Amino acid sequence: MAANNHKCGVGVAYNARIGGVRLLDGFVNDRVEGTALGYAHDKVDIYSASWGPNDDGKTVEGPGTLALEAIERGVKEVPRY
Numbered sequence: 001m002a003a004n005n006h007k008c009g010v011g012v013a014y015n016a017r018i019g020g021v022r023l024l025d026g027f028v029n030d031r032v033e034g035t036a037l038g039y040a041h042d043k044v045d046i047y048s049a050s051w052g053p054n055d056d057g058k059t060v061e062g063p064g065t066l067a068l069e070a071i072e073r074g075v076k077e078v079p080r081y
Contacts, residue, residue: 016045016046017043017044017045017046018044018045018046021036021039023036029064030063030064030065030066030067031066033063033064033066033067033070034064034065034066034067034069034070035066035070037063037067037070037071037074038070038073038074041073041074041077047074
């Protein structure tokens with residue numbers, strides 16, 4: 001695959017900008033998650049939410065109100081190239 005060839009390959013994100021925000025140093029709540037997911041929307045193309053509830057096969061949890069708002073804002077308001 002090559003960049004800008006108008007084809008999509010699984011796992012391919014040519015020219016994407018990825019940033020890391022460490023938020024596991026302390027107590028994680030909805031405000032902290034929302035702030036992390038809203039960080040530098042004008043500079044970061046890919047966000048990874050690699051945290052969540054215990055992986056016990058029984059617990060299901062989605063993003064809180066502030067985290068969900070940050071995700072929606074990133075989808076709706078960030079300029080496309």
